[in-house]
Amino acid sequence: MKKLLFAVLVFALLLSLTACGTEPPVQSGLPEPVTDGTPAPTAEATAEPTPSPTPLPYTNPLSGEPMEEDISGQRPFAIMINNIQQALPQCGVSQAEIVYEIPAEGGVTRMMAIFTDISDIERIGSLRSIRPYYADVGLSYDAIVIHAGGSEESYTEMSGYDVDHLDGVLGTYVEGAFYRDPDRMQYGLEHSLFSIGAKLIEAAEDQGFSLTHEAGAYDYGLTFSDTAAEQCTDEALYASIGFNSFKTTDFEYNEDDGLYYAFEYGSEYMDDEYGVQMSFKNLLFLETDVSVIDDVGRLRVRTTGTGEGWFVCGGKCVEITWEREMNTDAFRYYLKDGTPLELGVGSTYIGVRPGYGSSVTFDKEAQ
Template sequence: MYRKSLTALLALALTVGLTACSSKPPEESEPPDSQPSVSVMAPVEPESVLPYVNPLTGEGCAQDIAQKRPVAVMLNNLKKALPQLGVSQADIIYEAPAEGGITRMLAVFQSVEEVGDIGSVRSARDYYVSLAMGHDALYLHAGGSPGAYAAIKNWGAAAFDCVNGPYEGTLFWRDKERRRSMGMEHSVLTSGQTISELMPTYSYRLEHKEGYQYPAAFLAEGEKAQGAPGNRVSVEFSTYKTGVFTYQPETGSYLVEEYGAPYLDGNTGEQVAVKNVLVLRTDVSYLQGDDAGRLSVRTTGTGTGQLFCDGTVQDITWFKAKHGAPMTYCDQSGQPLKLGVGPTYVNLVDHSAQVTVN
């Protein structure tokens, strides 16, 4: 509040035209035209970079999970047993033929903590044991063929069996609705939370041995796969089962179909999408003397195949030195194959299988 001026001073101020001591404050003057205006920019928050990498997908992750043993779950793929649960969160899905024209799947999860229910869990085959051991994985199954049980014993697999092990009612359970509507053999489930909570209570190591490194290479950010057009591929396992993979340019992934319909995850109702589709040619034959018509599927040695990624297809070569060794891939020049960053779907088929690229 301005103080009151003395009368004499006010008269003198009015005489000389001063205004500084008037009862009204002076008006603010306009800044000179030559003075530049300054706009203050809000600070830009840098994009958060996840500090670790999932070794199976190349994706960033918040925790260091590279030395954790993955979990590999044997999945039923009969049409009547669908939908499967948890498959949209698998890092790698292997599919191979089984007896009678059907297929089974092996879903591999580097980390299962945030995965919901997984299943339905089905019986083991020796070639799936080989694939699981290639990841040094903890292998979950419900029963198995004689060859699978022999492989688990002779190869030293870390296997958890719902049927002939002490795990039913703890690590596994039978879903009442599936048991009622689909049958006993299609009702076995587990879950990511259950696996995470119970695995530390068992006498198996939960981390890879020192020096372990999964031998996968991935495309750099902004790098695209090269090859001929490969926007859609159908893989015929038998007259009963054909898988179809269709590229979606807007997402950069392939949507998966089977039995003429979208391949759905029953946990979410969403169609499964993958970044990479591998088709591996190998030797598939009937097991001599097996009265159930079971198959032998070669998973070791070497063979040819194709990679579908970013709407392209290229010829590749696959290698697996032994059952406990990982599957590795090379491009046509003999260099390590670079996969797209994201989940991978691996189809193992006979040399004579019909694979159609559109």
């Protein structure tokens, strides 16, 4: 009996130990995920952001365009350009920041192209003689003036204001500064004078002209903005300035690049050296007093005081005023309410016309 009781106790003890060594499965309370056999997506690597280009630290004082170096103290070159039809096409003018067109005797116009840098231009011209009012324009930029002869009054003007100038007709300079193009001579000797940019710089230094402004950065009276067209009030997809019944210059706006492309004498206004049509970000049409001063028909063009005008940019236009107190001052431009005008960033055409017998229109159908 004792043996039977001992066996029962051992059996009960073994059952107890077996139960203690077995853990029931833990229930999470959440359903098991259902899969369709598609591999789980893996996290994609985050693309590194493209760094923004570092803005250039300086701006061109005559165009507002960004630059790598500071040229605010560098004197520009103001070059007289022949614009009679027989002398076309011109060369090198597309590299100018500013191009002036002003009447001369005989109903024609001449250009004065203002360059901050001519060092890489292999062919500039054809060059033409200067008049006092062109000398005044060059003076407003403290520029080194380049010309091919001139009227007696223009020499008096340049002497009186101590204008640094190189004369391709009467001067003697380093070899190659001025030369005659044989192909152009068939149209007349006066249409054949050209120059090389680097040689003009060399000639200016040879004459002892400073290539920098005396007082450092020069105040050209110009400010620039990417939103300049917002100052304008009326549409101007086309613009035309008529200097007289004989000479007009027309512009057509290209919405793709925001530039006005120029036409004269019924054709595209071209730069033969670079093979491009002349185009501008800004157009300024300025009105002033023009009078005949001699029996040859030479003109006096007022370049000081105040006057009316138009500013054209971004397919739009607005009336403006201009002022210049003295011959040594820069031209300044204002909206009609007196707010200083901002130009668009880029090159500028400035047409100066008489207050009578001339015209400005923005209606192509009226031409």
